[in-house]
Amino acid sequence: MPLRSINLPGIGTKYELETEKGDVLAIFFLKNGNIQMYTLPHNAAAPSVAELNPAEARRLGTILSGAIMEADKESVEMAFSALSDLRISVHTYKIGRPMAGKCIGDLQIRAKTGVTIIGVSRGEQNTINPPPEFIFEEGDAVVAIGETDQLKRFEHECMVQ
Amino acid sequence: MEGIVLALLVCLILALLTKHLSAPVTPFYILAGIVVGTSGLKIVAADDISHFSTELGLIFLLFFLGLELKPGRILSNRKTFLASGLLDLNINFLIGFGAAFLLGFPLIESLVIASAFFISSTAMTVASLIENRKLMMREAETIVWMMVFEDIVLIVVLTLLSSSLAAPALFVGEIAAFFAVFFLISTLGRGYILKIMNRDDELPVIFTFSSVIAVAFLAQQAGLPESLMVIAFGAALATTDPVKFEIQAQPFKDVFLVVFFVFFGIGVDFSGGIPLLIIAALSLLAIVSKFLSGIAIGHFVHGKSGAGIEIWANTIGRGEFSIALATLYGSVMVSTIIAGLVITTSIVGSFSAKYSDRISQLFRKWGLFQKSPS
Structure with missing residues (x-):
């Protein structure tokens, strides 16, 4: 060519x-x-x-x-065909009452589900890569990254309690 | 002052209209100038402000031409560049010169008419190639290189026309000295110039504007042609970061070039008898001679005469450089003729560029310029 x-x-x-x-x-x-x-x-x-x-x-x-981005309402999936079809999903969630007042470390999000919280948006203020001590408030919008299965687990174990 | 405001407002309306119709706007600026100026309603006359503004238009047009000159690029395409450029030059320049001379113009005026007759409008050609989505054609590349060749011929013509006024050897020496200084400044001061141009405050625009007009002023003081000096200055600065300079100079060029075109129209004077017949004959000849050169280039460069139809259809329009030549070196009579030439060819050219496919089909229907079997 x-x-x-x-x-x-x-x-x-x-x-x-x-x-x-x-x-x-x-x-x-x-x-x-x-x-x-x-x-x-x-x-x-x-x-x-x-x-x-x-x-x-x-x-x-x-x-x-080959980096295919599929965006639906609140998530984006990226597939890197060059890296033996590595697929990464990025999902956004709204923090409800069960998680409010707890910090990322206490919730053991990564240990339990494999998902990493990479950003939190609270009103006008955005926090990128929040530390484990970061305390959620009700209404926070969080951006989580992981595989699709891990994100499912996160939804079941942490979000709904 | 009110004259220039009125002229600009008329041009704004024309620009809005022609952009809507995707037609070239230059001929309408000139026509508007003719309507409101000396030969028409006499509402607007040239004054000191308009003189200064038109001069700025011309200076920035030529500064841009300098910025676009990049010798390296030309050398890498030498063959097409020379073949198409020389065919274009020889055919059109000779026909233009012969016609002007036969019409009884003296040598220098014939030279000015021939140059204006030869040089197609780069701006219109490039815009129509993009607008009509013709960039992929093989001929498009040839056309673009033809425009570069024509720009270089323009520089040679400007040198010839201005040197006839002074002692040639001294003149050439002075010009060479200026060139050397410009290139020395832009080579040695490269780092500093780039530092200025990379700032995001008002410094880049002030530097661009004031250095360009300072060069024009210095040239005037030294008795050298501003046109050449400004081109050389642009070419020297092109060795630093031409895109940055283009971004800064673009608004000045756009606005003052409009003033330049409209006041060119305003200055057109039909009082010495309207040379309509000459204008019509010369315009027709201008279209025919680009046809001949187009077919020749198609035949020799692309191996099929049919390719020449596209080349012809896209290079009929004469524009900014023809007017620049008329302004710099033409008498009132010559300017009036060139105004007519530019108006007719640019309007015809915009249609031919748009409908070049159909024109080619028409020629094939008549059994002319068949596509070679491939």
Whole structure:
């Protein structure tokens, strides 16, 4: 798959890739920050074009590079296909009355479930990597990271008591 | 003062309208200038403020041209660059020069007309390639390199036209000395310049603006052409961080270039008899000669004449550099003709660029320029 890149004065950088099957992809990073992506199927006369803004292009990039993010309402799952399908889920929870007033260390969250609390949002204030002494309050929004099974266990053992 | 405000407001409305229709805006700025200026309603006349503003427009246009000159890039594409550029130059310049000379213009004026006739609008061409999503075409790359070649020819023409006024040897020596100083400053002072440009306060913009106009002023004082000095200054600064300078200089270029175009229109004077016939003939010839050069480039560079249709369709429009040449070296008569040339070719060019597919189809239907079997 020959890949060539070239700087076009006044336009930006061009990348062109020919696939094994003879389809051609051309990507232009324009000076205004947008990206034009052309695909020209083998034997076709004219290419089709999509223009992406930087955020859309990054999104497309993560999909193509194999780090797949599946976002539902309160969780995101990342799969790194290059790392023998390593899957990590990030989930958000609201702290209810059972956990209020207790600290992370006392609850033994990681020992019992394998889940790590990586952030807490309380009103306007965010705490990243809260220490074991961190005491929850009712209404805190927490971000937990772990495997899907571990997060399930966390939901059953800690959240519902 | 009120003249420039009125002119800018008219341009703002025109810009809103043409962006909505995705048409090129330059010809309409000039037309608006003609309508409100000397040849039309006579509401707006040039004054000191407009003179200064139009000069800024021209200076920043040329400063940008300098920033875009990167010799390394050109050398890596030498073959296409030279072949397409030379065909473009020889065909269009000779036809333009011959026509102007036959119409009875003296040598220097013919040279100015020929250059304005030759040089396509880089801004319009690049914008239409992006807008019409034609970047993937093989021809697009050739077209972009043609624009760079034309910019270099412009620099040569500017040197030729300005040196005819002074003692050539001394003149060239002085210019070379200035170039050397610029490059020395941007090489030795590279670290310091980058430090200034990387700040996020008002320093980068003040530095960009004041250094560019200082160079123009110094050139004037030394009796050297500002145009060349500003291009050289841009080229020297391009060795530091051209993108940073472009970001800072862009607003000045955008605003003052509008003033430049509209006051160019305002200065157009039909009182000496409207040379409509000459304008029409020259515009038609300008379209035909780009067709000839396009077909030749398609044939020699891409191996099929049909490719030339795309090249032609995207390079018909003449614009900012033609007007710059007219402003710098054209008489009123020459400027008026070039105004007409720019207006017609840029409007025709915007349509041809948009519908180049259909134009190619039409030619094929007539049995001309078949796609080579591949």
